[in-house]
Amino acid sequence: MGANSHQESFPWKHIIGFLLSLVLTFAALWVALSSGLPLKAVIGIIVLFAVIQASLQLFMFMHVNESDSGRMQTFNMMYSFFIAVVVVAGSIWVMQFVL
Amino acid sequence: MGEAAHRYDETMPLEYRTQESRLNILGFWIFLGAEVALFATLFATYLVLFQRTGSGPTAGELFEVKxxxxxxxxxxxxxxxxGLAIFEMRRGRMSGLIAWLLVTLLLGAxxxxxxLREFIxxxxxxxxxxxxxxxxxFFVLVGTHGAHVSLGIAWMILIIIQLLQRGLTAKTARKVFIVSLYWHFLDVVWIFIFTLVYLLGMVI
Structure with a gap:
């Protein structure tokens, strides 16, 4: 999608993004507190829901891939999320040996 | 920098029309990438330490779902x-833009x-x-996010004042767009605080 794409007359994209975000929020809440799934499955599912919801914000609300530099913006954010995963997972992994 | 670098592109939304604005927006995305790295260090610290509760309460004892x-x-x-504010801005509707920005501010407040009530x-x-x-x-991670939201509220108030003074121009549109990116980003961070701090804390 380009920044110069046709402007819709009704904010469908925003409304769909908002409704999906609400569904994902309540689904994560249910999985965490009421589903009775094993802990590892719960963690996997709620983290997956969070990543999907963050992507919704980036693409449907922030239009990360629009404009001439859309590709650069998207790769910049993907790289920053890669760094975040390395920092967070790496810290948890290495600290399990000391704590 | 040739002529093309300064071209004013009528086919683009207002906030993208000058080369300077396009670079400002790209630059702000790069800043957001750095913010992701900042919050990653705070999440890493929290996730390593959150079960070290000493003689104090655990996450499960403290957090309330409601x-x-x-x-x-x-x-x-x-x-x-x-997002609706930007939608209205791209339709050239100043009143809709201001109204949705005010609603955003109220919800942020x-x-x-x-x-603050939770912390107190x-x-x-x-x-x-x-x-x-x-x-x-916990307080450093969630507090840093809260400080960002507070800054966002102050920033957005200043942008609204500028909109009222100068109207909707290529320059003010770019400023509104950038503050909107910042605001959406605060929700992106909150999604992970909701999941990795609160939900995880109530499960483990």
Missing amino acids: DVLIETLLLLTSSFTC GFITFE HYVHEGATMQTSAFLSS
Whole structure:
């Protein structure tokens, strides 16, 4: 999608993004507190829901891939999320040996 | 920098029309990438330490589903209304833009109010920054996010004042667009605080 794409007359994209975000929020809440799934499955599912919801914000609300530099913006954010995963997972992994 | 670098592109939305604006927006995305790295270090610290509760309360004892859900819904809705503000801006509707920005501000202020109440409640229960490694890292992570939201509120108020003074121009449109990116980004961070701090804390 380009920044110069046709402007819709009704904010469908925003409304769909908002409704999906609400569904994902309540689904994560249910999985965490009421589903009775094993802990590892719960963690996997709620983290997956969070990543999907963050992507919704980036693409449907922030239009990360629009404009001439859309590709650069998207790769910049993907790289920053890669760094975040390395920092967070790496810290948890290495600290399990000391704590 | 040739002529092309300064071209004014009528086919683009207002905030993208000058080369300077396009570079400002790209630059702000790169800043957001750095913000992701900043919050990653705070999440890493929290996730390493959150089970180190010492003699203080655990996450499961402290967190209340209702309060967290109210904060989450306030911020998520404010991100949505901020998107609607940009939608109105791209249709050239100044009144719709200002109205949705004001709604966004009110929801943001509501979020900060509930967060402060939550923090005060914890402190009254004896759960302070000094209580345990869990609470130190909790207050730093969630507090840094709250400070960002507070800054966002102040920034957005200033942008609204400028809009009222100068009207909707290529320059003010770019400023509104950048503050909207910042605001959406605060909700992106909150999604992970909701999941990795509150939900995880209530499960483990």
